[in-house]
Amino acid sequence: MKNAKFAFLAVICMVLLLAACSNSNNNTKPASTPSKTDQPAATPDDSSNEQPKASDKPALPEPATIRLFTENSTAWPVKPDWGVWKWIKEETNITIEPVLATGPESLALAISSGDMPDVLSVFPGDVQKYGPQGAFIDLAQHLDQMPNVKAYLDSKPDVKERVLSPTGEMFSILNDGAGEGSQTVWMYREDIFKKHNLAEPKTWDDLYATAKKLKELYPDSYPFAFRHGLNTLNFIGPSFGIYPEMHPDAKDPSKMKYGLQDPAAKTMVGMLNKFLEEGLIPPDWLTMDYKAWAQFMTTNKSFIAVQFIGQIEIINSQLAEGTLKFMVPPIGAGDQPYLAKSGFENYGLAVSSTTKNLDASLRYLDYIFSAKGRDIQSWGKEGETYTVEGGKRKFNANYKEANDLRVQSGIQTAGTYGWFDFEAWLALVKEEEQASYREAPKYRLNVSNILPVLTTEEAATVSVLNDQIWKFWTGEVTKFIFGDRDMSEWETFVKELDKYDIATIQSTYQTALDRLLANTK
């Protein structure tokens, strides 16, 4: 009797378990169907019920819902009540359902699931991988439906250059406007320099002499500090007219060159070696993280740095006394000071090739790239987020610093804007900190280290080669800087580079560059 009872219970449990499993299985499918069934049901009475305001404004298009794949940042978690979603709804009658990327693998999973969100925030690398595989639609075919996007691209030839695939398709549109925040610049401690009567270094030799003096004055300091390890060469390289790896030649932008083969690279690496040996940069420069760097900067242990531009303000707010200031990059080679070409954005938007809401998706893109969309998605709405005082816009008091725009309203978060008005961001940057944003663009190198887009076959040829040469050069250059390999062997090293089939890599990218230049003419 007891046994029978147990058996019965066990069976019930099993059935419940199975039911739960199959239920959740069933759930995933209908989840996407409502958006389908919504559309025919979204007849005028629907919009008049939900949108009493809609009648005040002339001719809003019919309501639609699209799913937007966007980043999941812990610093500004996506909220359903963000202003950006509301304004999109008010302006376009499109309801956005954000789908969050939980990690770098999320996009690959979304694509292979067969149930991609309609519009996706994507990086160029992903677009190059999955665009030719058929995951995204060719937006070039739909430009007539998106006059604002077309106008935007026509006004930004460098953006257009970066979104065209080798075969002329356009699998994504890159954002623009907010990239000013992600540039790396030189900075120095103005007060310390003044105190000891030191001038801003004009050249790398000056930089060395100044750092040397600072080291004498503060023996346990490391005057020059950076925290991007070997990647820092991409930020200081431009002051020598190069980037370490493959990039278009600054002297002749139609030719690809490998930076380390340039004689200036020897000067650069030799300098770093000298700096390290004399204790002018921290011995653990290769493994320092942000925390370690910030500690050096805020405790008077480092006075010159190469870092993201926004860090000037952040470190200044942590300094007990003294000020960190934008510094003109020192000249390493040639006669002009240069920073890396920057100010562009890396995030873009693509539309899924399996979308069932193509019209609404295109309409959404057209809105965020329009002048009105640009204004609203950057500033919000008058009375709601800002007021106009004496002809100048002023954000409401609840936005204390620029990042609050993201946290509170979702402004300048991935996928919510196309063409950002950076003035909105600057409006919340302190007056005295704005100068660096105005100064930095004056020193940009004419070429960036962004590589021209390869075809799938070309990419397959170089992917393993790229990894091999990367492994070789990073290992050797690290040794040179640490002094484990003597600088006198540099020429041998440059010859060794050839063994890694640098010629194939270079000619592959040269082909791509030629094609790009021909396509954009």
Add this chain to the structure above:
Amino acid sequence: MKSSIIKRFKRDRIYLLLLVPLLLYYALFRYAPMFGIAVSFLDYNLFKGFWASDWVGLKHYNMFINNPDAWNIIRNTLVLGGLKLLFLYPAPIILAILFHEMRWKKYRRFVQTVSYMPFFLSSVVVSSILIMLLSPSTGWINQLIVSLGFEPIYFLQQSEWFRPIYIGSDIWQHVGFGTIIYLAALSSIDPQLYEAAKIDGAGRWKQTLHVTLPGIVPAMVIVFILQIGGILELSFDKAFLLGNTATLETSDIISTYVYRIGILGGSFSYAAAIDLSMAVISFLFIYSANKVSRRVGETSLW
């Protein structure tokens, strides 16, 4: 005979029913994904999926074998895995015997609990603690070295230090937790054996040698065979986080290479091919270890 099977089936139906969820789990999450290995023979297109991708045979396998870096990566993996086996395998046995010999029960329990704790830290946390501790400018270890009058050592920038740091921190992290299986084996040793040994005049050391150790040999063999299979399965995260461009010579192992080429570079097929070849080698290791142990002793996995 037939009827008896049906009868037994009927009699045990409840227990068999209880087996169903586990079987389902294995079928769905362990066996079904194995079809994924086919990716290594395809030019896998993420969007078109499995069936529409082109069949390329052994292309990706050849690519890996012909890669000049392959040998270095395989050697790094084998050396690191071998060292791990050499040091990480005996550590818990020794610790477990020490625990076993400890007579003050309360203190023993406290030490045991403390020794389990590092196991529950993620490799990310362990790695960042290590990076901070080992820093030549701000790390405590180097401050100690300097205060003793020596030159600071750039631990993380020297390729010869990568392996000791990796193995050392692995021992710290896993030794306590690893004792659990041996402590279970130790507690099943018949106390009468100790009494008999004492009567025969065996001291503590002789008791350990002739009673305790033989008592846990079966557990030791099983753990050994399992760990042999894991030689190539080094955790990606720690090698990735502790390694840097200065130590690539020793720190670039198969999993970090697969990550760079496969995940960052998007060559899923190539990465799958490398991983599958490693799985085959791992299986060979287990199989031969098992065979040897079956021939020599009486304990084996199957």
